[in-house]
Amino acid sequence: MTACLITPFDLNSSNSPTSGVSEVAERLKNKAVETLISLTTNATRKGREAEIIDSLLLLGHECSEQGWDGYDAIPIENNILSAALKYFESLSLEIPVPELSGENDGEVALEWFGRNNATMSISIGKGPDIHYAAIFPDQHKVNGTESIYEQDKGIIEAYIKRVVGNTG
Amino acid sequence: MREAVQLNNAPIREAVIDIRVKAKIEVEQLESLSSEMPQGYGEFLPTLRKGVGINFKEDKIETTQEEHLIGYRSENKVRQFIAQFQHDGFSLSKLSPYENWEAFKREAMSLWGIYKRLLEEVEFKRVAVRYINEISLPLTDGQLDFNQYMTSCPKVPENMPDMLVEFSTRIVVPCQEHNSFAVINSNISNKSTGKGVPFILDIDVFRNEKLGFTESELWSFFDNLRNIKNTAFFGSITKDFVELCK
Numbered sequence: 001m002t003a004c005l006i007t008p009f010d011l012n013s014s015n016s017p018t019s020g021v022s023e024v025a026e027r028l029k030n031k032a033v034e035t036l037i038s039l040t041t042n043a044t045r046k047g048r049e050a051e052i053i054d055s056l057l058l059l060g061h062e063c064s065e066q067g068w069d070g071y072d073a074i075p076i077e078n079n080i081l082s083a084a085l086k087y088f089e090s091l092s093l094e095i096p097v098p099e100l101s102g103e104n105d106g107e108v109a110l111e112w113f114g115r116n117n118a119t120m121s122i123s124i125g126k127g128p129d130i131h132y133a134a135i136f137p138d139q140h141k142v143n144g145t146e147s148i149y150e151q152d153k154g155i156i157e158a159y160i161k162r163v164v165g166n167t168g
Numbered sequence: 169m170r171e172a173v174q175l176n177n178a179p180i181r182e183a184v185i186d187i188r189v190k191a192k193i194e195v196e197q198l199e200s201l202s203s204e205m206p207q208g209y210g211e212f213l214p215t216l217r218k219g220v221g222i223n224f225k226e227d228k229i230e231t232t233q234e235e236h237l238i239g240y241r242s243e244n245k246v247r248q249f250i251a252q253f254q255h256d257g258f259s260l261s262k263l264s265p266y267e268n269w270e271a272f273k274r275e276a277m278s279l280w281g282i283y284k285r286l287l288e289e290v291e292f293k294r295v296a297v298r299y300i301n302e303i304s305l306p307l308t309d310g311q312l313d314f315n316q317y318m319t320s321c322p323k324v325p326e327n328m329p330d331m332l333v334e335f336s337t338r339i340v341v342p343c344q345e346h347n348s349f350a351v352i353n354s355n356i357s358n359k360s361t362g363k364g365v366p367f368i369l370d371i372d373v374f375r376n377e378k379l380g381f382t383e384s385e386l387w388s389f390f391d392n393l394r395n396i397k398n399t400a401f402f403g404s405i406t407k408d409f410v411e412l413c414k
Contacts, residue, residue, distance in 0.1 A: 017298065017351060017372050018184050018186045018259070018296040018297075018298040018372050018374060019184070019186065019252075019259060020182050020184055020261060020298060020300055021182065021241070021250050021252070021261045021263075022181050022182035022261065022263055022300065023181075024181045024182060024300050024302050024368065025182055025300055028300070028353065028355070028368065028370060031336070031355070035336065066256070067192065067238070067255060067256055068217060068236075069217070069236045070195065070217055070236030070237050070238045070255070071236070071255075072192070
């Protein structure tokens, strides 16, 4: 009989295998990433959601280790990736899929871009607040903090639309 | 279980001795190690960690890449060693052909000695050995009986055809005697070559707690990790597999 041992096992160490440099090691790593994405991407899921999920998975893979930026970056935890996904899904369908990037404090940034270097950035971390900052096409700037649980996303969505140019 | 035996044609594609430390070394300091490398090692090449972004802009999808320098690697092409010196640790890979454990360990000890001089204090975070084995399992009349070569193959559910075109398994086994874990990945792909079906047996044995080793204790402990690896390897294969490696 093979017993399943319930033990405080740190999965993070096993999920980050000892690095290899050979061609076989690279094949194994790519296979693992492909498997992870294929297991978590559902072909019946609507395209918009599938796109951001793939991006989050890729981000999680690349930013999973301490010092992932070559310096002191904190790993991005799965609960933060989940929070970023849930936040995006709470926005209206008019909002385009953002670009995702990791921040060295372990937060995830959702970014939208527009003409004239316009940018809207929303940072999501462990806490209950999101932090946003925007430069609009006319170069006006705003920044602020809002609860991640805020039901009324009107202001945030208005800023995003103003950046990407959907305000008419 | 098969006893560990010396294999003249071991299917080892890469063996790794890996030491992760708690302290972070400035990447710029690592380059200074190049002047201390033993004869036979080539130039220090930067090791980059790459990040990939996917950008959705209007109707276009663009990918972006970022690169961060995390250390350097140096290769001994004659002896097929690749040493990696990184901001958070050191590793030595031995590519095939594999010689023996003592030679591999000796090389790692020598290069670790160069690396650790940059550490103000040596505090271990994780120590590991990893052996990636790959071998082509021969076909008989166009088919392969996995059980002829492996002791633990995935079972096909009842009432399904008793055949596979591909599998990939991963188990994590606690080795409580040494406060360690063995991660055992096995993988058969359906990309048959002229020589047979490629089979990968990847065994990664590590410890990531209670690492207050002295220098001599560290290298004795690596012997324990290697023994666990051998137990896992020889416990995964049959005598027919051993015959393929002679």
